[in-house]
Amino acid sequence: MIDLSPTKLKNIHHFVGGTWQHGYGKAWTKVRKVYLPYNLKGSHWVAIEIHFVNHTVTVYDSYYTATSKLVRLLHPICETLAIVLYNMQFYQASEVEEVQKKGLEMSSFTPFSLCSIADVPQQRDGASCGILTVKFIEHLTAGIPLQTVDPLKMQYYRLKLAIEGLRGEAYV
Template sequence: MRTQAASRTVNPPPNYLRNIQHFVDGTWQHRYAQAWTKVRKVYVPYNVRQCHWVAVEIHFVRHTVTVYDSYTAFTSNAMLGSYMEPITHTLAQVLYEMRFYEKLEVEAVKKKGIDMSKFTPFIICRIPDVPQQSDGTSCSIMIVKFIEYLSDGIPFHTIDPSKFGYYRLKLTIEAFRGEAYV
């Protein structure tokens, strides 16, 4: 699914670029911020087609974007590449222009043989065997669980789709108490 066409990037407005720079530099306005140069990967929620959420892992060393989708029937593999271009192409271009990989403290990028002296889009990977939702409304809680489990190294098979109501209620209570990491 790899494409090298830099012309497919979108030029985001300057305020978006500043926001991206804050995330990358770890200067965003909350206490959980950490510079991306200090980590190998980040997890982000991502909206596909303006109506479906997926969890995305951006791995800086492998230069991959891994998609964890709880409703794979909604988006075909063929279309996923174009829906992911804001990350695979535009974010890759922004990181290149910020000289992100020159600052990256993880030498494994060079060991992988990835040439970051030129613009290189991220490679898309889709994990096919993640729990699937049975309705059209549970994608948001699923991505929260995916990111939580990925961050903690917990296997996905322990996510119980019959407990979506419980997961939502638990997250709501944690958010009201200020205990949720969202």
């Protein structure tokens, strides 16, 4: 388990509650799953899916050789997330019937199961993990198959995201 400082715990409560400072968050109690970018030790980005009904944390990694190390590092997070959500009475507060039902099935906090998806497009260099994480989250939230992400189009994806960011239109 990860020992969280009061400041970090407060930030997590804001994030989960949809009251994060930038105003673009949605309360987790209104959804079945959330997608997050996750950085591994300051050097590698992956997409994370937290599925509240299945009670799973799924890793989508564009550099599969790093996944085994990542899975080891995420195990404490799966337990800590479960404890924080349990203490927040997340499942009781959920507005999603299937999520509330899952909470009733669990007698106490239950760590999330950790999964990794191997069949995702892989980066061809040491610098595309961030943009591929963004593309994975875009595709997953839109229900578009990840196989349509083309690792050969990194320059296009970077330029598109930069233009959207400058216009204030960036999705993620």
